Structures are given as C-alpha cells and as structure tokens.
Amino acid sequence: MMRLVRRFGGLAGMLAVVVFFAVNLPDTFLTARNLLNVSQQISMLTVVAATMTVVMVMGDFDLSVGTMASLSGVVAAVLFTQGWSIPAALAVSLAVGLAGGLFNGLVVSVIGILPFVATLATLTIFSGLAFMVSDGRTIFGRDIPAAFGDFARGGPVIGTVDDRALVLPNLTLVAAVVVLLVWVVLEQTSYGRRLYAIGGNREAARLAGLPVVGLRLSAFAFTGIGAALAGLMYASRVASANPTQGDGLMLTAIAAVFLGMTLTRDGQPKVLATLAGVAVLGILDNGLTQMRVDSYVREVLIGAIILFAVGLSALGRKGVAWRGLFRRGG
Template identity: 40%
Template sequence: MLSRYGTLIGLTAMVVAFTIRAPTTFLTLPNFLNILNQSSLTAIIAAGLTMTLVVGEFDLSIGYVASFAGLIVVGFIARDGLPMLLAVPLVLLIGAGIGTTSGFLVTKVRINAVIATLGIGTILVGAGFAYSAFPIAAGVPAEFVQISLGKPVFGIPNPILIMVVVLAILWVILNKTDLGQKMQAVGGNIEAARLSGIRVDRVKMFAFATAGVCAALTGTLLSSLLGSGTLAAADGYLLDAFAAVFLGSATLRDGEFHIVGTLVGVLIIAVGFNGLSIFGAPTFFQPIFKGAILVLAVGLSTLARRYAKA
C-alpha cells in the first residue's frame, strides 16, 4: 500500500498543508498554472529519461545535452544566422544523434551505461566551451523568445502545452505500440526478450535517442525562456529528472518506470519548491529538499520492487 500510493499520499499531504497555511495564495488557478509551467521542462527531460530506465539503462548525460543544445541553438540563430525553423529541428536532430551515440556505446561497444553517458556528457561540456565560453545573448530574435514566453493559448503557457504533447506521445509509444511492449520486455527480462526475437540493441538505442531529443528540447525551451544561450544552464535538470522518475516508479505500479508516474514525481518536486518559495524558506532548503526527495524516491522504488517479488 505504501509503496504504491505513498507518493500520491505525500503529494496530497503537501497540497493540504500548503493550502491550510496559505489558502489565498497556494490553491489558486494562477499558482497552479505557475507550478505546471515551472515543472514543464523537468517533465519533458524526465520523460525522456524514463524511456532509458524502462529498458534497464541509465543516462547521466541528459543535463549536459540540454545545456549544450540550449547553447548551440541560440548560437545557430543569433551568431550563425540560421533561420529559427531550421535551427530548432537541427538541434533536436543533434540531440537524437548524441543519444544514439550513447546507445551505440552501451549496446555495441558494451561500455557500462553510467560510464558511457557520463563520458559523453563531459565531452559535451568541452564542446560547449569550444563553441562559446561566454553566454550568447546579442541578436536573439523575439520569435525565438516567444516559444516559451509567447501569448498563452486559452490562458495556458506554451511550455505546458509542449509538455502535454511530449508526454502524450511518449505514453502512447510506451503503452500502445509494439515498440513500447518490446521496451518493457527488454527492461523486464533482457535474456527472455532476446530469445523471443526482440532486437534488444535497437530497442535500447531508440530509448537513448528519445532521451537525447527530450533533453535537447528542454535545453531549447530553457534558452528561449532565458533569452540567451548559457553554458551549463541546464545541468541541474539531471538530479531533478532522476528524483522525479524514481518517485514515479513508486506510484501506482510495483517499482516500474512509467510516464504518468514520472509526471506525478515532477509535480511532487514542483509543489514542494513552490511551497518553500511561498513561505519564504531560505534558498539552501531547496537542495536539501531535492536530495531528500531523491533518497526517498529510490527507497520507495526499491520497496515497491522488493514487495512485488515477494
């Protein structure tokens, strides 16, 4: 009971507690939209990470990919003169290429996923410095900024709409397609999946490529929000994404990674940060809260798996 519904109980308890403490501030539509808007980028990158965890692998490069993508997309537009409609898809394609490279190293070269993705991330840090050691802010067109800060549709900010579309697509892939069933089979029992004829390496490479695209999209949206390309701007999303995904794996299912659970995990972190901000908690509480959430998330996920096997 605790392993399946503990995260939902915790989220409900936080909402109730914050509402009691600040009834006219917390439980309002503007604040709800603010929470969703602030958590949208984390949800996108965490959803991509979910795909790699579903197939039983890790990707520690997603924060670095997001930072690199955010830097070069602004550079392509403001410094190199590429049209925005060409620069953004190109950066997403680069993100897919980086993820595919990580998948190749893991599946074909047989390098441990932690080492391979951490190495790729470190390379991207150097590549980012080589491209521009300083933030790129001059010459950023208004239409690029409008991607994140443009006029809301029916009162809903653009990042929320993009988040909904991305999560819906990944949910359909994972739950309603043959590829999604293969991914879950690979993550459940890789040898049985291989013996049943599933091309395990291709499935894993697809998961890594998806994570790369989601990370690149997150970096692009962040740069649009900031109005500049800044090296290392999105590195912090790595920890947030892992905390959200592991919290999500302990939601409704017995330790399985899934998109709906990831969204719940993201909301728990966002609601916690929002409440701390409303009550004026010192800044140092945020990393403490984030680290505690990660430990709790892994603990709940481990409990869920343990009792599922019992």
C-alpha cells in the same frame, strides 16, 4: 495494512504535500495562476524526465541529458548569431540531440559499455562541445531573435483573473505534447511493450527473439531529442544560452522518474507517474519558496523527501525498483 502503505504510500505522500501547501498558503497556492506557473516552471524538467523514462523502462539511464540540453541551447544561439532562421536553428539543435542520443545508444548497446560509464563520458563530451561551440560565452541580447524569447513568455489566453489575463504557457503545451507522445510510444505500441520486456529480463527478451541491441540503441534517441528540446525551451525561457545552463536537469530528472516509480504497482517507470514525480518536485520548489523557506534548507528538504518516498517504496519491493540500474549492460 503494511502492504497498503507500500502500495499507496507514495501517492498519499504526494497528496499530503499538496494539502500541506493548500492549508499553509490558502490564498495563493491552489489558484489557477499559480498552478499554471508551476506547470511552466517544470515544463523543461518534464520533457527530460518523460524521455528519460523511455530508457529507464529498460533498466538503463542517461546521465548526459543535462549537458545535451546545454549543448542544444548554445548550438541554436550560435546559429542565431550567424543569421540562421529560427526553424533552421531549432532543427539543427534537435538533430544534434538525435545524433547525441544515438551515439549514447551505440556505446551502451552495441559496444556494451555500462550506461553509467558511457553516458558519464558523453556528459563530459557534450559539455566540452557546448563550451567549444559558444567559446564559453553567454549568448544573449540582440543575438537572440525576439520571437524565440517571446515564445516562452506567451501562450493562449484562457481567461482573466483580477483583471490580468490568464495564459496557458506555450512551454506547458510543449511538455504536454511530449508526455502524450511518450505515453503513446510506451503504453500503446508494441515497441513500448518490448522496451518493458527488456527491462523485465533482458536475457529472456533476447531469447524470445527481441532485437535487444537495436531496441536499446533506438530508445536512447528519445533522451537525446528530449534533452535537446528541453535545452531549447530553457534557452527560450531565459532568452539566452550559456554552455552550462541545462546541466542541472539531469539529476532532477532521474529523481523525478524514481519518485514516479514509487507510484506504480510493480515499481516500473511509467511516464504518467514520472509526470507526477516532476509535479511534486515543482510544487515543493514553488510552495517552499512561497513559505520563505531558505533555498539551502529547501534543497535539503527536497532531497530528504525523495529519499523518504523512494525508501518507503523500496521497503515494499526490495531490489525490484532498482533492478538493472547497476547491472552490466549487454
């Protein structure tokens, strides 16, 4: 019985959250429009958390994703102000993300600095660069091409409800593609299996002949690009960019991966589980707002729910879910 609770407690908890809101908000919660709204609201977090899963599979993590998202947004916006085309500016931003990610990989994997320390340092560096690039300003209005802001407001129409078009948001589609890509990489390629092997036992993976240093280095490219993409999605959604706007994504993304880990059999990070974790966080925000729960109380509740879910799961497999997190890199 206890084992059943531990194995499926997380899943049951998530379903309970959905049922709770469905009962309390019978007319508005389980509607296509609301669920599509939620999917759009969590799209940026989904991208960051999905790519975060790639490094967490190895027992690493990346604290710099939030400030990288901010940096990528202001880089694109500043390029817009200088007359760059949208594709060119986006390409540069994503390249900045790739470079930042590879740099993280380099310091973690080749130099061997603990991910916590290394990415804490790059978090600060990226944030500083974001302020330098933008002069600390918010870039908005005519400086941002209309098509860039319109992207996050649009999407294919998939129906009509109450005489209002039902739109499948573009941002949701982008997030879905990223989740699919990460799923293929992690679950369908030998590259992904090797990352899991490193997470299982780094020393054994090395002795088995895996190029651990190179694999860890390359995996950080995912978080860098994912963060940069999320930053662009954020900038599109608010049709503006400022040097701190993506910062909050980092902690929530890590929380989402941990929440997802409570769903998997052996506490391994899996991208679809991460997606479930993100969805629960998004649903909590959405449902509690609709129930008029004070925003500060909402934060406390969400934190408590994360603790409860992860705690429940940790009871079942003490030490496993947290493996490697604070272990020395090498």
